[in-house]
Amino acid sequence: MSKKDFEACPKCGSNTGVVPKLLLIGLESPYKKFPKEIPGGYQRFDQLAVDECRDYTLLNKPLEQFIEGYYCSSCDLGFVPDSKVTPGVLVMRAVQTGQNNRSAMEASVRPEGGVLCPFCGLIFQITDSHRWDGERHMTCHQRITLVGER
Ligand SMILES: [Zn+2]
Ligand SMILES: [Zn+2]
Numbered sequence: 676m677s678k679k680d681f682e683a684c685p686k687c688g689s690n691t692g693v694v695p696k697l698l699l700i701g702l703e704s705p706y707k708k709f710p711k712e713i714p715g716g717y718q719r720f721d722q723l724a725v726d727e728c729r730d731y732t733l734l735n736k737p738l739e740q741f742i743e744g745y746y747c748s749s750c751d752l753g754f755v756p757d758s759k760v761t762p763g764v765l766v767m768r769a770v771q772t773g774q775n776n777r778s779a780m781e782a783s784v785r786p787e788g789g790v791l792c793p794f795c796g797l798i799f800q801i802t803d804s805h806r807w808d809g810e811r812h813m814t815c816h817q818r819i820t821l822v823g824e825r
Pocket of ligand 1: 684685686687688689692747748749750751752
């Protein structure tokens with residue numbers, strides 16, 4: 676595995692100081708344990724839980740709480756790459772932190788002006804300025820390129 680395969684640190688955006696590291700994650704997401712409270716775990720890249728990671732990325736029991744992640748020595752931050760995290764968690768993070776640097780995704784505009792967001796799966800109207808700012812879906816902050824616009 677060469678350095679260029681290491682994912683970039685979510686804090687500094689560089690993989691210069693990044694090394695592979697076995698990370699300890701929670702057994703259950705705070706969202707499951709405290710459904711009515713703010714799921715703080717979603718906001719911390721180093722505080723994931725087993726049920727927030729894709730099944731195939733997990734080690735066999737009783738080691739399921741260890742995941743092969745990364746550590747950025749520049750930021751002193753351990754993180755699990757997005758590719759190992761369930762899509763639902765990625766959407767929750769983007770909604771809660773307001774940070775979504777993913778490159779633009781394509782979506783088509785329906786005849787009645789509705790667009791199905793390809794990232795979070797919600798439908799919004801392009802005329803609704805609270806949901807669409809002309810570049811991003813305001814709910815999940817995903818950049819969208821509209822195709823088939825009337
Ligand atoms: Zn970093
Ligand atoms: Zn969206």
